[in-house]
Amino acid sequence: MVMEIVCPAGTPAALRAAVKAGAHTVYCGFNDETNARNFPGLNFSRSEMRDGVAFAHDHGAKVLVAINTFPRAGDEVIWHHAISDADACGANAVILADPGLLDHASRNHPRLRRHLSVQAAAANADIINFYAKTFDVKRVVLPRVLSVPEIAAINAETTVETEVFVFGGLCVMAEGRCSLSSYATGLSPNMNGVCSPASHVDYAEDQGALDARLGGYLIHRVEKGQPAPYPTLCKGCFSAGDKTGHLFEDPVSLNAERLIPQLHKAGVTALKIEGRQRSKSYVAQVVRNFRAAVDALEAGRPLPEGMLARLSEGQAMTTGAYKKTWR
């Protein structure tokens, strides 16, 4: 079977662009705190979701709705409504992380397919099988802490489909287990659907250098005129002991295009592209390239060469944890 390309859409326009560019599946969220890309001006109203699902289905593509933050105590009904609305819109599946929400969905929407979000950080076959047995989860998005051989070993021990990230932003911490952002800004991926939020970013010039701060903490300092990366907390430059540098991770993004054949051999069902905050032209181009790659693989042709380098915006690329030495 050809590997499934799962593509992000932050807007209805990006959804249509992704579908036209050949995405088998698009994932998106409602425009509120129920999804982990809760950025201003992004995501779907209820009617946009209904129209988007209809458009995708007309073109033979599927839509997954991410409801993958952790509901706030006292306000779970907001998340419950998101699930019933996704169901009513005709979504092919919901992507969930919170056990309470999985429990709710499996009781109240048993026929709505459930995927386990990367935010649940299910990192071994036993917990994946447990989610399948307990909540009838059909697919798991694997956390970015596993090597390709470990992914193969997981697939050998489970019938749950696996989906892995191949391109875009890269969490270096186990997803859904990180509160660095709320420590510095009060807003976190788990509670608010944001990490290192733009509302708390401040750029200032100081003696010919450009300082990028998040919540008052200096994350990057670059010479004036040099490209200044966005101050994502875990990709900052810090000091510890007698060392100064990118202690957690360099300002890199993930590109596992060269690993597609190995991921296929490891039994992976779907390849996920990060970036619901990206433009429709970016999304379309990434989709076209990955679609060409999986089609080439299926036909037994060699993969197109170096297809995505120009999309990385001058950023360095990494294959992340897929190579064990990353650890």
Next chain:
Amino acid sequence: MDLTIGPNQFFWAADRWSEFYDDLAQAPANRVVIGELVCSKRLPFYQDRIPEAVSRLLEAGKEVALTSLALVTLKRERKLTTELAEMGVTVEINDLTVLAYLPEGCAFWVGPLVNVYNEGTLRWLAARGAKRVCLPPELPLESVATLVRAAEDLGVAIEVWGHGRLPLAISGRCYHARLHGRTKDNCQFACEEDADGLDVLTRDGKPFMATNGVQTLSDSYACTDYQIETLRSAGVSALRLSPHSNGFTRLCTLYRQRIDHNLAPGDLAHEILSTNPGTRLSDGFLTGEFGAEWSGTKPQ
């Protein structure tokens, strides 16, 4: 309200580890969670000391639980986690993987690294046998109060992170090893050099975080001095104090005195800061705009 001592997050030599738990047996804490939370590679260095420490703590009248790892990935770690479920001691789960091995209905505790953010998850865990839940440290006071009310009906005791460097993240990558130009598999146990984690500063010298192997902690030490009355009246069952290398049994005594009204709000923090000058405290997750904030710097 009483005191629970969380699992030691750091890597200490076996003798230091044993000595810590010998001392702790005399501290005014009601229960102790013991074992390896952060990195399975550390465990062989002190694993054989655990049964004796557990016995000693039980003899001293403490309740004891064994912690799971925070992130279970490797085959060896899965095996360790299976064995944990068979030890005959209460297990504290800090990764949901443990639930795959515990017989349904078997009583367990839930640690702060399991994402219990709402009533639905609490209810689901209680139905599976959870008796005691330490909430994730990033939860604000309003969520704590709501969850305590839900927990009362479920027969679950709620704990709040009371003191110590905050566990902010866990990773597949070892930052101590990376700092020394090594990989996790060849770490040479660099984290052992830093008994309370290694300070991470911004480039303009502002303390920010601390690395502890694959774990990232806050630079500041969470301190609930100014929230104890509120937490008690909300119905919080216990404060969780997280082990640190220096003066820990005295810290337990100070918290006990503060809970018993023998210290006024502010006095506890004052005591901590006067014996550990330079320590930065925080309580922003509970009551502030952001985690690193500290009530002690605001007018009370």
